[in-house]
Amino acid sequence: MKMLRIALASLWNGDRQADRVVPPSGFTAQLTLFAAATMAFLAVFALALSLASGRLAHIWGQELARTATIRVVAPIDQRSAQTDAALRILETTKGVATARALTDEEQQSLLAPWFGPELAIDALPVPRLIEIIEEDDGMDADGLRLRLAAEVPGAVLDNHSRWRAPLVKAASRLKLLGWVSMTLIIATLAAMVTLAANAALSANAQVIAVLRLVGATDSYIAQAFIRRFTLRALTGAAAGTGLGLLAILLLPSTADAGGFLTGLGFQGWHWIVPLVIPFLSGGVAFVATGAAARRTLKDLA
């Protein structure tokens, strides 16, 4: 506890003399910087994946849950009448906010990826689609199905639950995967810093012996290493986070192509979240180096 307090004070205030007593370790320092930067870069992507998956799960779970579609499958000459009948039923169905039949142009654009833009939709037995937006409390899908079966035999209600449930599950899993990745990245950073700190402490066993000879406490010796590794991790992670955010910014936007991968990024206040990564890395390095220093100093005593 005392060591922690002194280390925090030293980290905050800085002690040029204490910094100088441990010889500079150029190569190890660069490796720690590089490792912290790489881990932070990967952490930005893991965070983006997790947040994007969360958004997707929300959309599929909440927004799509309040939409439904009716397909009116009827001969061409009855299609219009059955569509009107279905819309009349929907007008009197509790829980339906809005309902409208898709226009020919809208249906044509839906089929365009498969049949091309010149499709003569009137000449084909394509079902007419009715889009339903539910109220917040939702509607009674089973009751509606029974009414449609009785009055509009060609109408089939699809409330999307069949394909929505596995997608929501997949998005939730992806979100979890993102957080697991984040945890693993942080743990890996902690392991790397611990290894580097152990190596530095072992390489400086003679320095530690001299410092002890002249009356240095373990807290004093540890703080020199803790401050050094914490600042390295902080600096490296800041650079890695900056690069990661830049890479996310340079991803193609949703407007360009659409789809999940192009939505992999941050939206709104989520852009602030990655800024936590450098401080988290610094905290991890602080704790990892402190633990390594305590262990090594005890062994060297």
Next chain:
Amino acid sequence: MQCLRRGALKPKRCWGTTVQTKRDMRVIEFENVAYSYGGGELLSDISVKLAPGSFHFLTGPSGSGKTTLMKLCYGALLPTAGHVSLFGKDVRTMERDDIAMIRRRVGVVHQDCQFLNHLPVAENIGLPLTVSGRHAETGGEDLQELLSWVGLSSRADALPPELSGGERQRAALARAVIMSPDVVLADEPTGNVDWEMSQRLLRLLVELNRMGKTVLIATHDLGLIRATKAQVQARVLRIANRRIQLAGADL
């Protein structure tokens, strides 16, 4: 050496239980101490007391345990049997930080000096002040005085590997006394230097003793002991067969 004489570098506050060195108190006391390592006993049944302001030599053949006994004197080693008291506290009951504080009151000069090779001589000498957080408090004035006392003013900016054997010993002595310790321990301080330099180091150690510091020198240099006894009253402790055999006897 005014800064040592006037006690300008004396700690304003002692650690934990404030321990003052009274004239009747033993600064270092061994009671039936034994030390074993790797299955073999290096020291056995050692009982010795160092009073404040006393001057002692520790002699004995190579490998007799002089350095081990010196290390027991500042808590670098713990006895495997018996009791070692430093300034009235049993070393085995001390925390590591307590031992660190003890070392601020015990200046040590090793035969191999032990410096931080990446720091200049002046910073190495000032290291005890740095680690005790008193560097800013004392400033560089006392350090300059100390450098002048050991004749290293012109070598202040040199790195330790650039120093000669004698210069290293004098720098180590300066570092050992910069905190104005109560005790100065020197392990073979003249082992790597010529006769003239050994006399110079001896004069410094005698001067420290006259300032009231307790001095313990481990050496097998009989000439050094004789030269010292001509200047101050010194006691000789001889280690042989793991025991102190001639404690209190003159050479």
